[in-house]
Amino acid sequence: MLPGTPDLFPEPDEPIFLGHCSVSPLYRPAARAIRDFTDDIAVHGVGGLKNHLDILPRLHANAGRLLGCPAADVSFVHNTAEALSMVANGYPFAPGDQVVSYVHEYPSNHYPWALQGRRGVELILLADRDPLGRPAPGDRPRGWSLEELEARVTARTRVVAVSHVQFSSGYAADLRLLGSFCRERGIDLVVDCAQSLGCLPVRPEDCHIAALAASGWKWLMGPWASGLLYTSSDFRRKLQPVMTGPGMMRQGLDYLDHRWNPHDDGRLFEYSTVAWDHAAGLNAVLEEVFLRYDIAAIRDEVFRLQEVFLAHCDPVLVRPLRFAAGNRSGIVALEVDGDLGTIMQQLATAGVVMTGPAGYLRLAPHFYQQDRQMIGAAAIVNRICAEQRSKGDN
Incomplete structure (x- = not known):
């Protein structure tokens, strides 16, 4: 989290929004x-x-x-x-x-x-x-x-x-x-x-x-x-x-x-x-x-939050698509097993918003969010993906 962020985004917990590549929460002063x-x-x-x-x-x-x-x-x-x-x-x-x-x-x-x-x-x-x-x-x-x-x-x-x-x-x-x-x-x-x-x-x-x-x-x-x-x-x-x-x-x-x-x-x-x-x-x-924060600092914080999330994911259940450093972005495409629509719906019910066109579940946090949110969201993704895999095995 960058300094001063809690003053701009005072209520970041409900839901844990990881879909900034879709339609983001509107900045409240906007x-x-x-x-x-x-x-x-x-x-x-x-x-x-x-x-x-x-x-x-x-x-x-x-x-x-x-x-x-x-x-x-x-x-x-x-x-x-x-x-x-x-x-x-x-x-x-x-x-x-x-x-x-x-x-x-x-x-x-x-x-x-x-x-x-x-x-x-x-x-x-x-x-x-x-x-x-x-x-x-x-x-x-x-x-x-x-x-x-x-x-x-x-x-x-x-x-x-x-x-x-x-x-x-x-x-x-x-x-x-x-x-x-x-x-x-x-x-x-x-x-x-x-x-x-x-x-x-x-x-x-x-x-x-x-x-x-x-x-x-x-x-x-x-x-x-x-x-x-x-x-x-x-x-x-x-x-x-x-x-x-x-x-x-x-x-x-x-x-x-x-x-x-x-x-x-x-x-x-x-x-x-x-x-x-x-x-x-x-x-x-x-x-x-x-115009308050340097855009390079925003990018670096987004990348760091991605890594926090991925470090707490089960690599068998959640397989990130990684590119070379020069081709990296705010989106990390995740390959997961099971029906993507069902997974997104279950995530939303559990308080995590992620989107997934073209066969990937997209991880897209933003710089104002916190490590504990990434860790909590990863735990929910692990649980739901494990349930989906278990159903597929049966």
Whole structure:
């Protein structure tokens, strides 16, 4: 636990939440910020907005500090799918162009690129491979290899679109290495950071990332339906807007001025009315949590808590999928025996929240939690997995 954490998270025990890769508990002061905004609107209508006109500028600045980039390169969005759809649909593809991605990408970073087939764009999918060369685990995803990426990139490759952290296995791409590879070849790197922002350091400028998107309700512990989009200034100039409205125009409230005069910074993608209450909530958690603690310290504490949990697991019943240090993330995929849906339900009944798509039970603690919670949760996981194995043997 990092110093000062109990003051921010005073009631961490019920339940033991190990699903921060899913929908995290909303940071309580973020909930208060949402209520403050909605209470003002409930009483004053449009008059209540005057107390909150700084919400979006503050969010741009706060997210820019977290990402180590100019505030002008940040946009507030509602989810990664919205952000990546605006990027993919606005990209200047020509027939025959290629996008390289991974066969087991999360849908928000698959469908926007797959849809470009109607424009004659070919989507190249990297095969599932174990980066450490272990035997394939049936149909459970593991990761992809840079060697295959190098082999499949051609002169027609325009975009590489992958997740920083794979949602199912927890495999983390080396963004510096990947970014350098793409930059040398004039390829735009687009990254889904839904499973990393708030847990791992992410510096898009240092990694030559053209665009990244992240949701606010996972590792950032912000409101449902809030998110961030980063675009570099050079990359933005390539994109054609596919969503339009008054929010993106320099003339602001002069609604009778219909000139095409959009902002050229991140406001280009804030095309119309956004969820200001959600932006207020996300501001609260950024200012009070993620700009208070160093993100590298958060990462290290998450990794330490993972090790505490795993040290108390029965290695026969709970088999973690481990990657090399540079490919580690906040998610540890656990192979367990028995029906995963039943195991998750029984865990929830026993007071432990874990999630498990794609055949793994995912361990995803966060930095504010305590060792005793990890030890207690591991004991419950051992018991339930032992019961499931016993039923399978019978």
